[in-house]
Amino acid sequence: MDKTRIMIVEDEGISSAYIQGTLERLGYLVTSAVSTSEEAIEKAEKDRPDLILMDIHIHGKIDGIDTANEIRSRFNIPIVYLTAHSDEATLERAKITEPLGYVLKPFDSRDLKSSIEIALYKHKMDTKIKELAHYDYLTGLPNRSLFFDRLEQALKQAKRNKKDVALLMIDLDGFKCINDRMGHEAGDEVLIEIAKRLKYQIRDSDTVARFGGDEFVVILTNLSGPGDAETLALKIVVSIGKPFHFKTPYCAIGASIGISFYPTDGYDAETLLKKADVAMYRAKENGKNNYQLFHDVHNKVNGNIKEALALLLKFVLQHKAAWEHSDWLEFLISLKENGFFISKTIEPHVGAILGTLKNFYLLPQTGTVSIEELLSRLCDEAAGFIVETNGIWTVQEWEAFTSSIESKGILLDEQMAALFCDIIETTKSLHILCC
Incomplete structure (x- = not known):
């Protein structure tokens, strides 16, 4: 079993060395021991330890409490405070960062181990609860709640960086027939497979979410032009269009996709969603199994x-x-x-x-x-x-x-x-x- 990886943030060299020795004797792996807020944030991002032992009073532009708050919000790494300060004002400030433990120096090694293990367990449970709240139970994709959060973040970043964002609303064509004729178990298998196909098509920086039922939505960021979204839409249509093989003869479904762009079609999530939805219904009216831009700027060559x-x-x-x-x-x-x-x-x-x-x-x-x-x-x-x-x-x-x-x-x-x-x-x- 891999050892739990812990980072120490302590500005007193003797104390830092003692803490490191104690952790290693307890069977933990110390990834690093730093003394400043800047080093702590940099190492947390680079090493991604399982837990951080944070002294409240450290060197740097900000103290341990503010450092812990930034690390927790950016990297979701659990924090246990290890400090000699126990005044009420300090404790109240520390609570804001939602620490998972608070150990006073001098400490007993058994108390330290217990605090670390409890913190790790709490963090594991909190992570599972958040996953249940933000991810679709069947496909494992982000759900509507997390989708809206990701979209808001993408729009804010696009505004800062002056980049475009594309929203692809995807509705499956012919899916109802699978549920009606082959049963909901087969329908679930198809949805799980579609989620895999969609995840394979997008970049790590993009988001694909299950919007509900047989609807999916993709947030495409950092576009070099509208063609990026059109290329992805084509790949998705082809990918979803590949037949699904069951024990019975295989069947095939399609995808109708509507695309809207920030800032061309709107500046907020609600407007972009409405316009992507309108474009998606245009795709259905156009014979299904295709994509449409809200402004329909693309011209596909008809062929026999x-x-x-x-x-x-x-x-x-x-x-x-x-x-x-x-x-x-x-x-x-x-x-x-x-x-x-x-x-x-x-x-x-x-x-x-x-x-x-x-x-x-x-x-x-x-x-x-x-x-x-x-x-x-x-x-x-x-x-x-x-x-x-x-x-x-x-x-x-x-x-x-x-x-x-x-x-x-x-x-x-x-x-x-x-x-x-x-x-x-x-x-x-x-x-x-x-x-």
């Missing part, structure tokens, strides 16, 4: 996913699943000439579809139908299914789709079926991004 998939398949068949980098570049140019805007965000998805088509093409020939004809029919079926469902389908729709393929005499072995699912999944992503 059937035509795109046909061009991709034609490329694979023409090159017999073997092409050079120059062929790839020429193909991207031809896609743009056919009306498809291929950005750095979209390009990997084009490559993923080509890779899957290539793997299918290289499968051993079976049956009477050529691999070229089989791929052509499957691509047509995949594109039709994605357009019909707009990339969001239920288990029942998936079962009906696979049954219809079999009824048309398209028989797939296990390996082909897996690759066909990959074709649908990668094409769905391209459909979301381009169409």
Whole structure:
């Protein structure tokens, strides 16, 4: 078991050495022993000890009480005062910093150990209580309460630094069907997985919170421009759009996202939320499974996913699943000439579809139908299914789709079926991004 890490803040060298020796004999690890308020704050930030023993009277610009207050508010490190001063005025000031212990010098080592262990236990319990109050029980994401606190802090910082903040309101499309048809347990599994996917997409400096039910919200800070929020929104739509695999046939849902910006769309949390919500409903009215800015400043190029998939398949068949980098570049140019805007965000998805088509093409020939004809029919079926469902389908729709393929005499072995699912999944992503 790792030793408890303790920092000592004491301006008398002999006392500091004695305290350190006592702590080490008791089995604790002393991270540092400092004598000034400035050193204490710096070391607390750098070392993040489990607990700090703080003398009230120390050297520096501020005393131990004010130092403890700053450390507690900034780093949430528990403080135990270790001092010879016990006058009432000092005690009243010390209470403001919410210390978890107060030991008078000279002290007995057993009393010191008891005070430290009680302080650590109290801090652990307080942390758990705060987590229950500020975090969603199911997903572990910040809840509404913590979200509003984080948003207020982000807006204050943005005002000081003259930076933009984006608010992304995310509502799941097709989630109700999972609860209705597969049960709330499956619905909870989906929400937990979505929380993981969202956390993976954002930076440590940003916040993703569960706003309630199947609604999530993201605070995006330190933007270099509106494009940062749009890029993230695309990644989120694609990430959430990946099918969820259960014991039963898999299903897919989508995400409608509304985006508002500080200071362009508002200066306070309430205004930004309302405008992000309006934009989110615009996304739903626009066919769902997409994003909209409040001012709708982005222009997405409309494309026909059937035509795109046909061009991709034609490329694979023409090159017999073997092409050079120059062929790839020429193909991207031809896609743009056919009306498809291929950005750095979209390009990997084009490559993923080509890779899957290539793997299918290289499968051993079976049956009477050529691999070229089989791929052509499957691509047509995949594109039709994605357009019909707009990339969001239920288990029942998936079962009906696979049954219809079999009824048309398209028989797939296990390996082909897996690759066909990959074709649908990668094409769905391209459909979301381009169409």
